[in-house]
Ligand SMILES: [Zn+2]
Ligand SMILES: [Zn+2]
């Protein structure tokens with residue numbers, strides 16, 4: 001026999017199609033107040049609701065919020081004053097070089113000095129390199145950190161944990177049980 005509060009939540013899930021996490025709420029109140037996580041999981045245990053992993057998201061170690069912004073820092077001086085430069089590969093000489101602008105305009109390979117006109121197919125994009133405009137270092141990868149919007153502070157990757165967040169939808173059994181409940 002279905003409880004009235006279960007029927008109310010099932011009807012709400014049916015109306016929405018999918019109840020998703022509220023990513024602006026702290027982890028303990030991730031779903032709206034009418035849809036508490038423990039209640040949703042009880043309905044999953046009854047087979048009335050199906051839980052679908054939606055994303056594996058960062059959670060702030062200080063305030064438990066999922067509202068975090070990934071950002072890049074210089075691995076040397078930790079500033080944010082970075083830009084990227086494309087890297088090219090000259091296939092005949094295996095040279096890798098940086099070049100900003102239209103690669104078609106490059107007259108000769110900066111590595112082997114051979115003329116490049118008419119042979120642009122011998123040049124391929126080979127990724128990018130970071131420049132720090134504060135400390136002048138160059139590096140292939142920046143440090144990634146997460147800025148928590150509610151805390152207004154940055155957390156290192158090692159301090160942040162990742163958690164699976166689920167979306168919930170009505171199962172066929174839930175649909176039938178809800179109809180039976182309303183016709184009783
Ligand atoms: Zn926080
Ligand atoms: Zn730097």
Ligand SMILES: [Zn+2]
Nearest residue numbers: 090093109112
């Ligand atoms: Zn070359």
